[in-house]
Amino acid sequence: xxxxxxxxxxxxxxxxxxxxxxxxxxxxxxxxxxxxxxxxxxxxxxxxxxxxxxxxxxxxxxxxxxxxxxxxxxxxxxxxxxxxxxxxxxxxxxxxxxxxxxxxxxxxxxxxxxxxxxxxxxxxxxxxxxxxxxxxxxxxxxxxxxxxxxxxxxxxxxxxxxxxxxxxxxxxxxxxxxxxxxxxxxxxxxxxxxxxxxxxxxxxxxx
Amino acid sequence: xxxxxxxxxxxxxxxxxxxxxxxxxxxxxxxxxxxxxxxxxxxxxxxxxxxxxxxxxxxxxxxxxxxxxxxxxxxxxxxxxxxxxxxxxxxxxxxxxxxxxxxxxxxxxxxxxxxxxxxxxxxxxxxxxxxxxxxxxxxxxxxxxxxxxxxxxxxxxxxxxxxxxxxxxxxxxxxxxxxxxxxxxxxxxxxxxxxxxxxxxxxxxxxxxxxxxxxxxxxxxxxxxxxxxxxxxxxxxxxxxxxxxxxxxxxxxxxxxxxxxxxxxxxxxxxxxxxxxxxxxxxxxxxxxxxxxxxxxxxxxxxxxxxxxxxxxxxxxxxxxxxxxxxxxxxxxxxxxxxxxxxxxxxxxxxxxxxxxxx
Numbered sequence: 409x410x411x412x413x414x415x416x417x418x419x420x421x422x423x424x425x426x427x428x429x430x431x432x433x434x435x436x437x438x439x440x441x442x443x444x445x446x447x448x449x450x451x452x453x454x455x456x457x458x459x460x461x462x463x464x465x466x467x468x469x470x471x472x473x474x475x476x477x478x479x480x481x482x483x484x485x486x487x488x489x490x491x492x493x494x495x496x497x498x499x500x501x502x503x504x505x506x507x508x509x510x511x512x513x514x515x516x517x518x519x520x521x522x523x524x525x526x527x528x529x530x531x532x533x534x535x536x537x538x539x540x541x542x543x544x545x546x547x548x549x550x551x552x553x554x555x556x557x558x559x560x561x562x563x564x565x566x567x568x569x570x571x572x573x574x575x576x577x578x579x580x581x582x583x584x585x586x587x588x589x590x591x592x593x594x595x596x597x598x599x600x601x602x603x604x605x606x607x608x609x610x611x612x613x614x615x
Numbered sequence: 616x617x618x619x620x621x622x623x624x625x626x627x628x629x630x631x632x633x634x635x636x637x638x639x640x641x642x643x644x645x646x647x648x649x650x651x652x653x654x655x656x657x658x659x660x661x662x663x664x665x666x667x668x669x670x671x672x673x674x675x676x677x678x679x680x681x682x683x684x685x686x687x688x689x690x691x692x693x694x695x696x697x698x699x700x701x702x703x704x705x706x707x708x709x710x711x712x713x714x715x716x717x718x719x720x721x722x723x724x725x726x727x728x729x730x731x732x733x734x735x736x737x738x739x740x741x742x743x744x745x746x747x748x749x750x751x752x753x754x755x756x757x758x759x760x761x762x763x764x765x766x767x768x769x770x771x772x773x774x775x776x777x778x779x780x781x782x783x784x785x786x787x788x789x790x791x792x793x794x795x796x797x798x799x800x801x802x803x804x805x806x807x808x809x810x811x812x813x814x815x816x817x818x819x820x821x822x823x824x825x826x827x828x829x830x831x832x833x834x835x836x837x838x839x840x841x842x843x844x845x846x847x848x849x850x851x852x853x854x855x856x857x858x859x860x861x862x863x864x865x866x867x868x869x870x871x872x873x874x875x876x877x878x879x880x881x882x883x884x885x886x887x888x889x890x891x892x893x894x895x896x897x898x899x900x901x902x903x904x905x906x907x908x909x910x911x912x913x914x915x916x917x918x919x920x921x922x923x924x925x926x927x928x929x930x931x932x933x934x935x936x937x938x939x940x941x942x943x944x945x946x947x948x949x950x951x952x953x954x955x956x957x958x959x960x961x962x963x964x965x966x967x968x969x970x971x972x973x974x
Contacts (some may be wrong), residue, residue, distance in 0.1 A: 410974040411923065411970055411971060411973070411974075412969065412970045412971050413972045418777075446969060447969070448969060449968065449969070453965065453968070456961050456962065456964075456965040457968070457969055459962060459965070460958070460962045460965040460966045460971060461969070461971065462973060463956045463958075463962075464966070464971045464973070465945070465947060465973075465974070468949050477727050484665070522847060544842045
């Protein structure tokens with residue numbers, strides 16, 4: 409019955425296991441080992457989980473806190489970023505004025521919205537963007553379009569479906585997005601990842 | 616029932632408070648962060664008027680008695696209660712209790728000659744004699760307990776050549792309080808007395824049923840005299856009843872705890888390291904029993920623990936009860952300050968879901 413403790417000065421909160429694996433792989437690719445990643449689950453539980461994180465043992469050692477959220481707000485009138493800043497305000501943590509703009513000290517807080525602030529979507533969209541020029545992508549798009557036309561029960565989340573189909577086109581097909589990141593299937597050098605890499609660097613910059 | 620309390624200058628707690636207290640409160644934290652100290656402060660506050668209770672705190676810590684020879688440079692039994700052993704400070708404990716309202720007690724050493732003279736006069740009046748009491752020389756030590764509820768009233772613990780005295784005789788506490796230390800075991804006759812009271816009140820069957828959580832073979836309990844002393848014996852289907860104290864540490868502590876709750880209606884129970892002697896597999900059931908008993912007798916429980924299994928078991932037990940009159944308070948030292956972080960049902964759920972440390 410081991411429990412997670414804060415061990416590093418930089419903490420990254422992500423929305424699920426897939427994101428955790430993805431960002432672990434990205435950090436490894438960048439050579440950053442001083443960022444602890446915690447999966448806080450979906451946005452519906454984010455507020456309570458952020459609250460308990462902020463009072464957990466050794467939270468005071470955190471110098472920099474990064475939060476990643478998909479741009480898929482279920483709130484009728486608030487964007488994902490606005491929801492996150494509401495949660496931060498509720499637990500008395502620094503509240504950034506816009507995504508990627510750090511705020512405060514001990515901890516400094518930076519928020520990243522995926523795939524980007526002005527663009528609705530999620531991590532899957534970012535990964536798909538990075539493989540836009542991959543020879544398999546026309547086939548992936550064509551396949552998904554065909555399914556959409558012919559199968560009424562086609563998955564409602566087209567991006568997640570496309571990621572699955574894309575990964576099915578690889579040599580080792582049995583992988584999810586996170587494992588695929590770990591195993592080098594997403595080209596981290598692609599410009600699509602520039603913003604997210606800048607975000608990771610900004611978390612570390614306060615160290 | 617306490618709703619909140621504040622502690623100043625008591626042992627390692629310079630300024631400390633706990634709020635939103637429940638029927639059952641579990642206190643966690645790393646070593647030497649003040650868990651037992653909180654129980655001790657509450658014990659003094661529950662006692663309300665009695666400075667002699669400070670001596671008991673040493674016993675709870677496993678120091679049964681302190682040799683004190685008047686005239687020799689030696690620590691007094693209460694020295695360690697003061698933050699950083701600084702007796703010029705004043706210990707202050709404020710509790711907001713549903714029954715008695717907000718009460719403040721202050722503990723301070725008395726060194727001012729004028730005040731010592733007044734205490735001397737108080738002693739003379741108290742023992743109704745004209746004989747002068749030779750208490751004012753270097754080896755006289757006085758601890759004042761000032762109780763601020765419905766006016767100010769002071770009680771003095773005096774150590775001098777005549778021995779140890781409390782003047783004036785303090786009234787009984789406003790409600791019963793029992794302290795179960797991690798190293799300290801109350802005399803057996805107290806268990807026997809509490810057992811007899813529960814039996815007289817017709818609660819024996821309930822006690823047996825509750826103890827079966829730890830010893831399912833237990834059929835009956837009885838008081839049997841052996842070597843001139845009554846001992847609580849249990850029938851577990853062997854060829855004779857056996858003393859409960861031979862059934863293991865967990866059984867004894869659980870029985871003592873249940874006897875304490877049953878004998879402290881509308882009172883307070885303080886238990887240090889509640890998990891001691893208990894196997895992890897029985898912890899959830901133990902908590903259910905403790906929760907039910909605390910509710911039934913309206914007894915407020917404060918317990919400490921180092922065990923994550925104990926915290927998880929308590930959380931699950933109170934979730935299953937549906938009432939969740941329970942909270943966890945984790946003590947944390949940041950630089951010099953110690954603070955309590957309160958976890959309710961939702962925050963504990965969230966902590967367990969993410970797998971965060973809560974001790």
